[in-house]
Amino acid sequence: MEQNVIDVLETIRPMLQQDGGDVQFVNIDQEGTVQVKLQGACGHCPGAAMTLKALIEKRLKQEVPEITRVVAV
Known part of the structure; x- marks a missing residue:
């Protein structure tokens, strides 16, 4: 599941990088919370x-159904 999350994040990164973010x-914990x-800029x-x-969070939940939430740390 971790690699799936990383793969999805890699597809999101270019959008964030266009605005100076990343x-x-x-x-990821056992409850499906991704940190x-x-x-x-983000x-x-x-x-x-x-x-x-x-x-x-929306994209991760679509692509990896086991994800319950995403939090920033």
Whole structure:
């Protein structure tokens, strides 16, 4: 499951990088919570929470059904 999450994040990264941001996989726990680190412009952007939920979490849940939520650390 971890590799699937990393693969999906790799498809999202170019969109974030276009705006000066990035995302890094940190961990996934047994409950299906994925921890990511938002970097660059995404780390300090007022819309970071929306990016996390509307883009990253939505895509991960679509592609990896075992994912229950995504949190930034």
